[in-house]
Amino acid sequence: MAGEQALPGTGSASERACEPVQPDTHDSILQRARDLFARQGYRGTSIRQLTSGLGLTPAALYYHFTGKEDVLAGVLAPMERDGETIIARMAQLEPTPEALREVLDRYFDLLARDIVAFRLVADDVDVQQSAVGQRLRAQARDLFAWLTGSAPEVEDRIRAAAAVGTIRLSLEQSGVEPDAHRNAIIGRALQIMTD
Template identity: 35%
Template sequence: MPSDTKARIQEVARELFAEQGVQNTSLRQISERLGITKPALYYHFSSRDDLVRSIVRPMVDDLERFVDERGPGGDPRRLLDDYFELLWRHRQVIVMIVRELATLSQLDLGVRMFEWRRKLIAMLLGPEVTQAQHIRATVALGGMSDCAVEYAHLPLEEVQPTAVEAAADALGL
């Protein structure tokens, strides 16, 4: 469990990274907004990259756990619902990543995200997927991610039902 100071640093950094991008946010800006010294910030995080990793890691862990703990079969709509809730929970991090795609390569997220998507598609549609089904699934899952980002200012209960229904329609469920 992170300390209160560490959690506050991550919260402020997440906000600034989402607002102005990782590369445009300095540790000085973060420490000033928090009202702490830069050495106090360095006590908790050795670098900006270390801080970024600490912010992205919970999303990565949740996504890996999500795709690894679910097997094939099961209710596809429930899977879409649960997946959307996971995306929604990490929408601020997704905004941060989308805003600055260099973060993907810096943290080796691009390859991992495609692997997660392949696993999700297999869970939704089985191991034998046609190219057309794969394209539909890419639109469905990518569209859900986009909705979590684009409509992050709205309440979950206004976004989730429509996003999941549209994904299910794209998948032909």
């Protein structure tokens, strides 16, 4: 009848496609993608798998994202933003022990906030080759370059690699609680850099 509104979910498929999607659908897709990418890998996860567990159609996903790589960029966006913040801050710092501590603190926090996202970048070749993966790897190179200094010797590169590795590998160990072990991990990384 004229003037009556159809109930949500009724009507033709094209009419339903134009209905507003729940505001948390975007975040639900990102959370599901994060979980599936971590379990199955980026390549091993299909659009259908991303949507089926949420009761969505692939068309609903495309309402929020341009494709699977855009979903991946959304999953890794917080890490990328945090990395940009660290890089911008490093540009303002002189290489002092206090600045070194600050950069290592920020790097620890970046990884500790979402170790699953970090593992995707570190371990999944398809993620590494994606546009967002390339940007994150460039950030890692910038961090490493700052840690080693402008004209690094082999020893400088070894120290930087060991300090970064201490933080990365420590956070991946079973039983490590980031809050409880933060000072010990960062302290060891700082000690490596300053010895």
